[in-house]
Amino acid sequence: MNQQNVVLITGMSGAGKTTAMGILEDMGYHCIDNFPVQLIESLGKIINSTPDERYKNIALATTAIDYPKFLQYFANIDVNVRVVFLDASNEKLLLRYKFTRRHHPMMIFANANTLEEAIEIERDMFNALQERAVLHIDTTKLDQQGLKSTLMEKLALNSRSVFSISFVSFGFKHGVPMDVDLVFDARFLPNPYYIEELKDKTGDDSEVYDYVMSFDQTKEFIRHLKSFLDFVFIQYKNEKKNHITVGIGCTGGHHRSVSITNWLYSHYKDQYHCYKSHRDKKVG
16 A cells, blocks of 8 residues: 555644645645544554545644644654644734634633733744644735645645745845745845836846846856755755745845846756745835
């Protein structure tokens, strides 16, 4: 029998676990939300013994309280487990709970008296655990379609063993993406923002791209960056890491970071499964 695959969805309450489970179900996973951890041994026996195709690819969503127990159990049985950690800024989590008027789990279990306290308690619980996650996704600025695209990129059933890379541009003034593995700063490069005819364009426009790429410091930066990435991509792949996200930042996320991200994607797309996104290109 082929090894069974389990995706364990966890993370901050309000970060999108329920939405993620719906997306994974559409992708072909057999999804079980809020599965009682007390029954995990029974589920493990079913996973390893049944010929039912539904249990070949399973997704389970769990809270901070039960997450360590699931991890401990799956570490001792013959299944391929990948952990997805969903996160968002405290401010965004607070807004989402106020909008939906749902009760936070930490308040339900009498661990917190206010919503702000509940979020802090849960984040403290996860701080020592999220390093075990294979995939971190920051949903602070992701809508449902963005989350769907991210999950489909990284958890598609027909590309499990393929090492893939996401290149994402962003603006430091809008914050560093929480789910990037490597961050590089392009703010020292000449800024097209101060060129009147380029100010309102982006690195997706040839005029801006050509301007950014024309400078010697840009060429030198790319030379050093390429040398570093060539090395680390091979190391990550050898360590069986499924996916890595590389962030390129400039001030606003419109010009320099977009241009460098486009160059990286174009250069590496024939060597690896690559994706690119420009988080702040349309942000004012």
